């Protein structure tokens with residue numbers, strides 16, 4: 001018995017056991033942090049996608065210097081935002097507003113959305129551009145049933161004529177080019193923001209594009225078509241945005257704002 005104890009002690013000295021324990025604990029903390037960070041980022045994009053594009057466009061039109069202040073307040077407080085909006089109209093800085101009348105949860109939410117609009121640049125004029133140059137038809141069909149409800153629509157369909165030129169919405173790196181079953185001829189770009197931008201059902205792909213090369217905002221992706229599972233539908237671009245954690249988010253509001261700012 002004593003011998004076994006002695007043996008155990010030589011094989012696993014206390015210090016080594018302690019080091020291993022600490023290393024496992026640190027690894028667990030790091031992994032947890034990464035998961036939480038990814039989750040909160042995905043929540044942030046999801047929350048942003050619910051902001052009304054009409055409200056954003058209106059205030060970018062009339063209050064370009066302080067549109068974020070107005071949008072955050074109206075998104076959270078509508079229709080009781082008047083008193084705060086009046087203060088902004090009178091030139092009072094967002095940080096010096098008199099917030100009385102707002103409950104603490106509303107106040108927290110306004111600050112949260114203001115922070116999101118600062119941190120995530122999807123709504124910021126000039127950061128991204130609309131993928132087409134012509135006026136085009138599209139509605140918010142994200143989440144609609146596809147294949148009899150077997151899967152959900154994970155993007156926005158933008159309709160125009162076959163051959164309409166399609167351009168990259170952002171700077172990034174070409175990650176996938178060519179055929180897949182649903183998307184037909186498609187191009188996938190890893191944006192500098194880490195998100196994956198998906199252009200599907202193309203009629204032709206710009207022959208100059210090579211996987212691994214960089215692509216600039218406004219560079220030609222290809223032309224509109226109805227390849228892949230769009231073969232029985234009118235020509236359109238299926239445009240999708242996938243977050244690094246694999247979640248597809250609704251690009252509709254951003255497309256509306258990009259379209260307005262690309263005019």
Ligand SMILES: [Zn+2]
Nearest residue numbers: 155156157238
């Ligand atoms: Zn689609």
